[in-house]
């Protein structure tokens with residue numbers, strides 16, 4: 001009993017410590033609805049490379065759980081809607097699920113949240129009535145193991161749970177969901193679990209661009225909206241949507257429940273009608289979002305309130321149905337190259353729209369490997385650049401700054417660019433038989449510095465250390481942690497924003 005007490009007490013203080021000193025965190029959703037993604041091991045490396053500390057997955061896939069073991073990355077795992085029936089029916093099913101799917105990997109894999117069901121109000125089956133019983137059973141299973149304080153249980157929602165979201169002060173839950181929402185909110189309040197919401201200003205803008213300005217959706221301070229009931233000033237739609245949730249909760253007298261954003265983002269490409277789905281807008285939204293939440297700015301109704309968010313999504317997912325934008329929410333292509341650059345720390349100084357302008361106006365350009373190039377063509381071009389092309393390829397050798405990510409496209413990009421810069425940065429110097437493409441943003445990352453016009457730090461001296469013989473290890477994957485601005489692959493999302 002005494003040990004039990006000490007254990008709980010230290011847990012309590014630990015939680016207090018975590019609570020008191022942590023700021024809002026930025027995580028990322030790792031959806032896997034694609035047939036071309038890297039293996040979970042590679043993904044765990046990618047996530048760590050970008051210093052991402054929080055990852056949300058939608059199931060409890062064993063390979064993924066194993067891949068994140070001992071990485072320090074905190075995982076939010078999920079019970080898919082299809083499993084709600086079984087987990088809601090019998091406690092023993094929840095016990096078994098936890099025992100088989102979670103326990104073997106815990107605590108090496110740091111699991112901190114379990115989402116039981118996702119956006120059930122969007123589901124075509126009437127699964128909503130199963131959610132709370134399933135959550136209760138999962139919680140009971142955790143309690144039996146003494147893990148209920150370390151692993152929080154909740155469920156995610158789309159903004160469709162609200163019947164009104166504007167003005168924010170009029171935010172209200174749709175009463176047709178009351179049958180499961182009320183017990184769920186009681187559950188969350190009792191267990192100090194957050195209310196999880198997926199927020200997409202992109203959809204609100206796309207579906208009513210005559211009423212909603214792009215600036216407002218993209219956090220450009222120039223636009224503002226005043227809530228007539230409260231006088232609160234909103235400079236972005238994200239805050240307005242979050243506050244609509246807070247007001248809806250307060251209207252039901254749930255004042256202590258915290259809100260957590262389990263998905264938000266912006267697609268980088270869409271169908272011809274989806275004009276706002278561009279890499280620039282996606283970069284602007286996510287950059288401004290991160291800066292907005294990183295130092296606990298809070299929202300107009302809850303200034304200074306910590307707000308944790310997960311950006312949707314890590315990868316473009318080619319098997320998602322729907323409009324083209326649905327397959328283009330990723331920060332990364334499946335080959336692990338960046339769709340656009342994103343600073344997860346929120347400390348980068350530049351406003352992206354201006355930055356893009358500046359870089360373009362004074363024509364520094366770089367040359368990298370095209371994502372459309374075949375592996376064989378890339379390998380040949382790389383061999384050529386590092387051989388007859390006289391490029392110094394030492395930087396892409398093992399343990400050198402540009403070796404990671406260890407894949408063909410990344411290595412080729414580095415070599416192509418050096419050749420290009422050494423040879424007058426002319427278009428033809430970036431041809432490589434069609435496998436090279438020019439970009440106007442610096443692909444450098446970490447300590448891997450790409451040569452640029454003028455800084456010809458080259459040593460065309462020792463060309464024996466060529467990379468051609470690393471080809472076997474390069475066969476695994478392709479590409480660079482750089483940014484390919486205009487290239488394409490497809491993905492998805494399943495949300496339905498209602499905002500008016």
Ligand SMILES: *[C@@H]1O[C@H](CO)[C@@H](O)[C@H](O)[C@H]1NC(C)=O
Pocket residue numbers: 126128129179
């Ligand atoms: C879903 O199930 C609940 C509880 O069984 C019921 O109250 C509700 O009306 C159902 N909703 C629909 C749309 O069938």
Ligand SMILES: *[C@@H]1O[C@H](CO)[C@@H](O)[C@H](O)[C@H]1NC(C)=O
Pocket residue numbers: 162163164174175176177
């Ligand atoms: C509330 O939810 C019901 C059932 O999903 C839906 O038919 C209705 O349109 C919603 N009401 C509002 C105002 O969104």
Ligand SMILES: *[C@@H]1O[C@H](CO)[C@@H](O)[C@H](O)[C@H]1NC(C)=O
Pocket residue numbers: 295297
């Ligand atoms: C957030 O932090 C940045 C950088 O430290 C600072 O410039 C900005 O003013 C802060 N924002 C708020 C609302 O405190």
Ligand SMILES: *[C@@H]1O[C@H](CO)[C@@H](O)[C@H](O)[C@H]1NC(C)=O
Pocket residue numbers: 353354357361
């Ligand atoms: C970008 O450059 C153009 C032409 O130089 C200028 O008119 C425009 O205002 C600039 N945009 C921004 C956001 O600086």
Ligand SMILES: *[C@@H]1O[C@H](CO)[C@@H](O)[C@H](O)[C@H]1NC(C)=O
Pocket residue numbers: 361362363
């Ligand atoms: C780059 O900018 C400098 C200074 O503004 C200017 O002198 C130079 O001509 C520009 N170069 C190009 C290629 O536009």
Ligand SMILES: *[C@@H]1O[C@H](CO)[C@@H](O)[C@H](O)[C@H]1NC(C)=O
Pocket residue numbers: 421422423424454456458459460
């Ligand atoms: C860069 O280096 C290459 C070979 O070392 C040389 O031929 C070329 O003229 C240099 N370019 C510039 C701009 O210095």
Ligand SMILES: *[C@@H]1O[C@H](CO)[C@@H](O)[C@H](O)[C@H]1NC(C)=O
Pocket residue numbers: 458459460461462
């Ligand atoms: C080229 O090699 C010579 C010796 O072979 C060496 O002294 C020189 O520093 C090298 N140059 C560079 C740029 O590495």
Ligand SMILES: *[C@@H]1O[C@H](CO)[C@@H](O)[C@H](O)[C@H]1NC(C)=O
Pocket residue numbers: 462463464465
């Ligand atoms: C060239 O590089 C290789 C591998 O780094 C090294 O073994 C060799 O001595 C170098 N040769 C010269 C001339 O620098």
Ligand SMILES: *[C@@H]1O[C@H](CO)[C@@H](O)[C@H](O)[C@H]1NC(C)=O
Pocket residue numbers: 468469
């Ligand atoms: C590179 O690999 C090829 C075949 O794998 C081999 O024939 C060749 O000798 C290797 N070259 C070096 C320098 O190791």
